[in-house]
Amino acid sequence: xxxxxxxxxxxxxxxxxxxxxxxxxxxxxxxxxxxxxxxxxxxxxxxxxxxxxxxxxxxxxxxxxxxxxxxxxxxxxxxxxxxxxxxxxxxxxxxxxxxxxxxxxxxxxxxxxxxxxxxxxxxxxxxxxxxxxxxxxxxxxxxxxxxxxxxxxxxxxxxxxxxxxxxxxxxxxxxxxxxxxxxxxxxxxxxxxxxxxxxxxxxxxxxxxxxxxxxxxxxxxxxxxxxxxxxxxxxxxxxxxxxxxxxxxxxxxxxxxxxxxxxxxxxxxxxxxxxxxxxxxxxxxxxxxxxxxxxxxxxxxxxxxxxxxxxxxxxxxxxxxxxxxxxxxxxxxxxxxxxxxxxxxxxxxxxxxxxxxxxxxxxxxxxxxxxxxxxxxxxxxxxxxxxxxxxxxxxxxxxxxxxxxxxxxxxxxxxxxx
Amino acid sequence: xxxxxxxxxxxxxxxxxxxxxxxxxxxxxxxxxxxxxxxxxxxxxxxxxxxxxxxxxxxxxxxxxxxxxxxxxxxxxxxxxxxxxxxxxxxxxxxxxxxxxxxxxxxxxxxxxxxxxxxxxxxxxxxxxxxxxxxxxxxxxxxxx
Ligand SMILES: Cc1ncc(COP(=O)(O)O)c(C=O)c1O
Numbered sequence: 001x002x003x004x005x006x007x008x009x010x011x012x013x014x015x016x017x018x019x020x021x022x023x024x025x026x027x028x029x030x031x032x033x034x035x036x037x038x039x040x041x042x043x044x045x046x047x048x049x050x051x052x053x054x055x056x057x058x059x060x061x062x063x064x065x066x067x068x069x070x071x072x073x074x075x076x077x078x079x080x081x082x083x084x085x086x087x088x089x090x091x092x093x094x095x096x097x098x099x100x101x102x103x104x105x106x107x108x109x110x111x112x113x114x115x116x117x118x119x120x121x122x123x124x125x126x127x128x129x130x131x132x133x134x135x136x137x138x139x140x141x142x143x144x145x146x147x148x149x150x151x152x153x154x155x156x157x158x159x160x161x162x163x164x165x166x167x168x169x170x171x172x173x174x175x176x177x178x179x180x181x182x183x184x185x186x187x188x189x190x191x192x193x194x195x196x197x198x199x200x201x202x203x204x205x206x207x208x209x210x211x212x213x214x215x216x217x218x219x220x221x222x223x224x225x226x227x228x229x230x231x232x233x234x235x236x237x238x239x240x241x242x243x244x245x246x247x248x249x250x251x252x253x254x255x256x257x258x259x260x261x262x263x264x265x266x267x268x269x270x271x272x273x274x275x276x277x278x279x280x281x282x283x284x285x286x287x288x289x290x291x292x293x294x295x296x297x298x299x300x301x302x303x304x305x306x307x308x309x310x311x312x313x314x315x316x317x318x319x320x321x322x323x324x325x326x327x328x329x330x331x332x333x334x335x336x337x338x339x340x341x342x343x344x345x346x347x348x349x350x351x352x353x354x355x356x357x358x359x360x361x362x363x364x365x366x367x368x369x370x371x372x373x374x375x376x377x378x379x380x381x382x383x384x385x386x387x388x389x390x391x392x393x394x395x396x397x398x399x400x401x402x403x404x405x406x407x408x409x410x411x412x413x414x415x416x417x418x
Numbered sequence: 419x420x421x422x423x424x425x426x427x428x429x430x431x432x433x434x435x436x437x438x439x440x441x442x443x444x445x446x447x448x449x450x451x452x453x454x455x456x457x458x459x460x461x462x463x464x465x466x467x468x469x470x471x472x473x474x475x476x477x478x479x480x481x482x483x484x485x486x487x488x489x490x491x492x493x494x495x496x497x498x499x500x501x502x503x504x505x506x507x508x509x510x511x512x513x514x515x516x517x518x519x520x521x522x523x524x525x526x527x528x529x530x531x532x533x534x535x536x537x538x539x540x541x542x543x544x545x546x547x548x549x550x551x552x553x554x555x556x557x558x559x560x561x562x563x
Contacts, residue, residue, distance in 0.1 A: 020420075359421070
């Protein structure tokens with residue numbers, strides 16, 4: 001089957017509308033959140049229409065159906081990630097931010113002697129290209145525990161600086177939390193070397209896969225990381241559903257974060273024990289319809305084939321980069337070649353402020369992200385207080401890329417001598 | 419085109435030729451405000467002579483709307499009493515909250531009525547208010563000294 005973005009767009013109701021007085025929607029902000037295929041929207045609403053009841057709680061038919069639907073979503077996620085330990089390794093959260101906070105708070109709850117307990121002298125390693133969601137939880141955990149935060153710098157061309165990897169991932173390192181693909185630069189990080197070094201010193205590797213799971217085939221076993229997080233809403237699924245995957249053995253050792261219903265094994269007035277993983281980490285009635293919607297979204301991607309999705313995005317990114325580099329006075333923030341990069345392209349144009357550029361592009365029907373993209377330290381490192389970001393996905397095509405390039409050149413005219 | 423109601427000539431003029439930019443080394447109070455969603459930032463300081471704004475200078479970086487707005491604001495407020503200034507600030511805030519239904523009071527706001535178009539773009543209202551919020555803050559601080 002040949003990959004056709006035009007055919008794919010037909011599966012997404014939102015592309016049936018126009019914006020700003022009848023213009024085609026040129027949606028280049030999938031890095032922030034993706035659009036949704038009808039099958040995912042309907043799976044979510046069908047849950048409410050036909051199967052709604054509290055999962056894991058009733059003995060009646062609807063409750064059974066709700067439980068099956070929710071657990072079905074979990075099984076689909078496990079397959080999609082090729083989770084070595086199956087569905088029990090999949091924990092549903094509300095988004096990747098919550099998944100990362102879950103890990104950081106759970107580690108903060110670890111009693112002395114638990115492998116996750118952190119103390120003065122221990123080290124947490126992140127990178128300068130992290131989204132705030134994978135920086136601040138660790139920064140604050142370090143403050144609370146007395147552990148030290150260290151990080152990989154970023155080179156001028158937007159790659160991780162691994163020249164001092166053995167010093168940065170020191171013998172004291174307990175946690176390495178890293179993004180798989182930068183949400184600003186598009187850089188895909190070389191994991192093998194980092195994971196090997198982390199494991200050599202006994203650290204766990206936490207992968208922020210928000211910008212990789214939606215775009216490329218993931219084989220968790222092959223990546224050899226210990227935890228992985230992503231958000232459903234960037235992966236064609238609904239908002240309100242995120243995923244934490246962890247090795248079963250590690251999840252068993254990790255203390256819970258949120259306490260309440262569903263996550264217990266037994267309770268007295270003064271004492272409680274925890275349900276097995278994954279329930280231990282899912283307190284309260286979960287986001288059932290959203291888990292079902294995510295399952296449908298991942299099925300949609302699987303049907304297309306993640307290799308095909310990735311190949312389409314890579315070829316489109318190559319096309320876009322080449323066109324963009326021919327625009328005078330444009331500065332690309334991140335790799336300018338296709339070596340280990342995905343379909344996220346950030347840039348500045350002349351002295352036109354990204355907000356102004358974004359506003360102009362919006363008047364042409366083009367949706368891009370502007371600002372620091374929740375990676376303020378990276379913006380400081382790259383010396384650009386703000387930039388404009390175009391992020392591509394399976395439904396984008398060359399028309400969208402051409403519209404962006406033309407829009408940028410029109411904006412240069414509009415803002416004239418700026 | 420609707421875009422032109424946002425980017426009025428006078429706004430782009432102030433952006434290209436900002437007024438009172440460059441911080442006066444002597445001041446009664448100084449504040450820095452940032453728009454956390456985009457990283458725009460403005461530092462503003464004030465010097466009062468009794469009740470009159472003798473100097474109001476700023477430095478910062480950001481989009482044309484935030485920078486032109488603070489530039490125009492300093493033009494408007496220098497030489498005014500704090501009471502007069504508060505009337506102008508209130509009028510500007512109301513204009514920004516008007517969702518495009520108000521054209522602004524030219525007697526009070528003068529050139530700043532050019533920002534009336536901004537009130538139709540919810541994403542940009544914060545930009546235009548950045549300097550004005552900083553002024554509210556800095557004037558309170560200067561008075562409490
Ligand atoms: C790399 C990366 N990490 C984490 C997040 C946070 O995702 P969410 O806001 O869905 O929790 C994002 C989303 O912008 C991201 O791009």
